[in-house]
Every structure is written in C-alpha cells, then in structure tokens.
Amino acid sequence: MLDEQKAYLCFCTEEDLQKERARATAEHRQPIYSGKCRAIDPAEAQRRRASSEPCAIRLRIPERPIRFHDIVHGAVEFSNEVVSDPIILRSSGMPVYNYVVVIDDALMKISHVIRGDDHLSNTPKQVALYEALGWPVPEFAHLSTILGADRERLSKRHGATSIANFRDMGVLPEALDNYLALLGWAPTGGTREIFSMPELVKEFSLQRVTPSPAVFDMEKLYWLNRHYIKESPPQRIQKLTLPYFLPLLGGPLSQPQQETEKSDSSESPDVYKWFASVIQLLAPSVDRLDQLPEKASLIFNYDAKAALASPDNAEVLGWQNTDAVLARFTFKILEDELAREGKLTPEQFKKIVNEVKAESGAKGKELFHPIRIVVTGSHSGPEFDKLKARAK
RNA sequence: GGCGCUAUCGUCUAGGGGUUAGGACGGAAGAUUCUCAAUCUUCAAACCCGGGUUCGAUUCCCGGUAGCGCUACCA
Numbered sequence: 001m002l003d004e005q006k007a008y009l010c011f012c013t014e015e016d017l018q019k020e021r022a023r024a025t026a027e028h029r030q031p032i033y034s035g036k037c038r039a040i041d042p043a044e045a046q047r048r049r050a051s052s053e054p055c056a057i058r059l060r061i062p063e064r065p066i067r068f069h070d071i072v073h074g075a076v077e078f079s080n081e082v083v084s085d086p087i088i089l090r091s092s093g094m095p096v097y098n099y100v101v102v103i104d105d106a107l108m109k110i111s112h113v114i115r116g117d118d119h120l121s122n123t124p125k126q127v128a129l130y131e132a133l134g135w136p137v138p139e140f141a142h143l144s145t146i147l148g149a150d151r152e153r154l155s156k157r158h159g160a161t162s163i164a165n166f167r168d169m170g171v172l173p174e175a176l177d178n179y180l181a182l183l184g185w186a187p188t189g190g191t192r193e194i195f196s197m198p199e200l201v202k203e204f205s206l207q208r209v210t211p212s213p214a215v216f217d218m219e220k221l222y223w224l225n226r227h228y229i230k231e232s233p234p235q236r237i238q239k240l241t242l243p244y245f246l247p248l249l250g251g252p253l254s255q256p257q258q259e260t261e262k263s264d265s266s267e268s269p270d271v272y273k274w275f276a277s278v279i280q281l282l283a284p285s286v287d288r289l290d291q292l293p294e295k296a297s298l299i300f301n302y303d304a305k306a307a308l309a310s311p312d313n314a315e316v317l318g319w320q321n322t323d324a325v326l327a328r329f330t331f332k333i334l335e336d337e338l339a340r341e342g343k344l345t346p347e348q349f350k351k352i353v354n355e356v357k358a359e360s361g362a363k364g365k366e367l368f369h370p371i372r373i374v375v376t377g378s379h380s381g382p383e384f385d386k387l388k389a390r391a392k
Numbered sequence: 393g394g395c396g397c398u399a400u401c402g403u404c405u406a407g408g409g410g411u412u413a414g415g416a417c418g419g420a421a422g423a424u425u426c427u428c429a430a431u432c433u434u435c436a437a438a439c440c441c442g443g444g445u446u447c448g449a450u451u452c453c454c455g456g457u458a459g460c461g462c463u464a465c466c467a
Contacts, residue, residue, distance in 0.1 A: 014464095029394070118460090121396055191406075193416055226430090
C-alpha cells in the first residue's frame with residue numbers, strides 16, 4: 001500500500017497530535033488528523049525512516065464520500081471530511097486492532113459483519129481499508145444497542161448481562177433466544193411471539209431488524225421463561241433445578257426439626273422421586289429456576305410460631321372467622337386417626353376441611369387462608385390436594 | 393464541540409398518505425379453581441415538537457429537541 005500511495009509514513013509525535021486535536025476542538029472543528037505527513041515525498045519519507053526516525057503508517061482516506069450498505073440501516077454515507085487517516089501500523093511496529101480484524105475477516109472470507117452499532121462510526125475506515133487492499137467489502141449489519149430500564153447502555157450494574165448470568169439464574173436457553181430475537185425484530189404481521197430455535201432459523205431476517213435502541217425488559221423474559229418451563233419435560237426441569245438445592249443439603253434438611261422428611265427420605269427407596277414431585281408441583285409458579293428453593297421452603301422448613309408471628313399473615317389472622325376456623329381445624333386434625341399415624345390422605349383432609357367449613361360458616365379465602373397458614377406457614381401456595389399431607 | 397444513529401402505548405413492537413393505529417409484556421377489572429399462580433374475558437394506555445409537500449399527514453421532506461454512540465500510535 002505504501003508503494004501504491006494508498007498509505008503513507010507519518011512522523012508526527014504524540015504531542016503534536018494532541019495539540020492539533022485540542023486546537024481543532026477549541027475552534028469547533030472536527031478533531032481529525034490534519035494530513036500533515038501526506039505531502040511528504042515518499043523517497044524522503046523512506047530516508048527518514050531509514051535513519052530510524054520513529055514513524056507510523058497511516059491509511060490514506062480517499063478524497064470522496066465513503067459509502068457502504070448496511071442491512072439494518074440501509075445506505076450509509078460518510079463525508080471524507082470527517083474521517084481521519086487512521087494509523088494501521090504503530091511506530092512500535094504493532095498493528096492496530098481495528099484494521100487487523102479487517103485482514104482477518106477478509107482472509108476468512110467473512111461475508112457478513114454483524115455487530116453493535118457502536119461500530120458504525122468506524123466502519124468507513126474499515127471500508128476504506130478493504131478498498132485500498134482491493135478486497136471485496138462484506139455486508140454489514142449494525143444492530144442497535146440494548147439499554148437498561150434507565151435507558152442507559154446495558155452494563156453490569158443492570159444485573160445479568162452475560163449468558164452465564166442468565167443460565168445461573170435459571171433462565172432456559174430457549175427463553176433467552178426467543179426473547180433476544182424479539183428485541184429489535186418482529187415477524188411479518190408482528191403478532192407472533194413464541195419461536196423455537198428452528199423456527200427462528202426459518203423466520204428471522206436481518207432485513208426486519210429495527211435500527212432503534214431497545215430497552216431490556218426482564219418481565220417479558222420471565223414470561224417467556226415461565227412458558228418454556230411449563231413446556232419442558234419434568235425430568236429436564238428437575239435435572240436443571242438440582243444444583244440450586246445442593247447448597248441447602250447439610251443445611252436446613254439436617255436440622256432436628258426436619259425429622260419427618262429425613263426419615264421419610266431414608267425410608268424411601270427413591271428420594272429423587274419425592275424431590276421430583278416437589279419440583280413438578282412448584283416449577284410452574286416461578287419466573288426462574290433459582291427461585292425454587294425458596295418456594296420449596298414451605299415443605300422443607302416449617303415453623304408454626306414464625307408463621308403465626310409473620311407480618312404477612314397478620315391480616316388473615318385478624319379476620320373474624322379465623323379463630324373459629326382454626327379451633328375446629330386443629331381439634332379435628334388432632335382427633336383424626338389417620339393424621340395421628342401420619343397417613344393422612346387428601347380425601348380425609350378434604351373431609352375435615354368440609355366439616356370445618358360447615359361448622360364455622362367460613363368459605364373461600366376465609367376458610368383456606370387460615371388453614372394454609374397453620375399447615376404451610378404461608379397463606380398461599382399450591383393446591384392442598386397436591387401437597388403431601390402433613391400431620392402435626 | 394464535531395459527526396453519526398435513533399424516535400408508535402410504561403416496555404418490546406406491527407403498520408403505513410385517508411385505519412376504530414394491531415399484537416405482546418406489564419397494569420387494572422371480572423370469570424374460574426380451596427388461596428396464590430395459571431387460564432379465559434374485558435378495560436386503560438402511543439404516532440416527540442415545529443414547519444413544509446399534499447385535498448389529506450402518525451406515515452414523505454426539512455429543522456428542532458431528546459436519547460444513544462463514535463470521535464486514540466485502546467481492544
């Protein structure tokens with residue numbers, strides 16, 4: 001490129017350039033390189049280099065607008081007035097990253113360069129390099145920036161930003177894929193939202209990607225995640241969930257108060273089956289898999305005193321019928337044969353509840369909230385039928 | 393400062409010279425199940441501003457404003 005005058009040696013020092021830039025800014029001009037060394041006679045330049053005067057190599061940006069095509073943005077044009085002659089080889093002899101990638105991409109015959117639109121502004125320099133080298137310019141697609149809820153560029157302080165973060169939170173890959181596809185893209189018609197990977201491969205097109213920046217919406221991601229959790233075979237969810245429970249083993253589970261479960265599990269030939277049923281029961285109600293241990297706490301950790309003292313439950317406990325309901329309920333449970341032997345069946349439980357209902361006159365929330373508090377420690381949760389009956 | 397990109401409900405978006413401006417998330421209300429969740433139904437919610445062009449602009453053009461980005465012998 002030096003021989004063809006497509007590049008030239010630049011002897012400007014760092015200070016020169018800095019001063020130049022400062023002046024340009026002060027005078028409200030575009031702070032680009034003046035092109036001072038462009039005019040140096042090539043033979044003269046070679047002599048100076050031979051005499052070991054430090055120099056860098058600059059690409060000569062042509063004296064005409066630089067145009068290129070972008071799949072997302074359409075025709076893009078930059079005036080050469082605003083594009084500096086970029087240094088491609090530093091005085092240290094080290095090439096500059098931004099131009100090395102061009103060589104690399106060209107050598108690998110990259111057909112499409114798809115990247116964030118923060119690269120849009122240096123694209124003209126790269127295009128100029130392709131042209132100087134006489135290589136075909138690839139297709140570009142500059143995707144819009146993803147912003148946080150505060151409309152600032154997504155960063156660590158917005159929470160999860162890497163794929164690994166999302167995986168660790170228990171966001172299924174297909175949910176993330178689906179969500180990301182929907183950020184900045186919509187199918188023709190714009191009404192379909194659920195897309196599997198194969199469907200995306202078929203439907204997705206860069207041409208339909210919006211150029212405008214998009215705010216990342218966790219809630220919508222969770223919606224998709226809930227969808228895919230429900231769609232998944234239970235075994236898969238169980239397997240994926242297991243790691244979230246591991247830190248808990250040796251914790252609450254081994255506490256003395258967990259006697260029931262402990263003996264239960266050691267007696268049972270397959271603890272796993274029991275665990276699986278718990279997961280299957282709770283999985284449909286979480287946004288992410290890492291929330292499952294907390295959801296499961298009503299089964300693993302039960303503390304009646306804490307439940308009665310909890311502010312969350314205070315309102316329910318203050319209701320008019322609550323005392324009547326609880327008095328009858330506890331009485332009946334304590335009297336019940338099956339319950340005493342720890343063999344309470346859903347049918348029997350239901351029968352007891354119905355009796356309480358009839359005797360206390362309470363129904364709906366008034367009936368079930370108090371009972372739930374006593375039984376599970378919380379006034380809401382999965383259906384009783386599906387809960388393993390617990391006698392106390 | 394210069395240059396660039398962008399601009400439809402709170403959010404993601406469809407649409408496009410004349411539309412009741414469509415869908416989804418979230419929100420609200422209702423139905424329903426023993427509660428919550430789920431589900432179903434309903435509702436509220438938007439074309440940034442100003443000029444043009446036009447019989448008619450949310451749509452096309454220009455300007456403004458705002459947000460973001462790029463302005464290195466960084467990667």
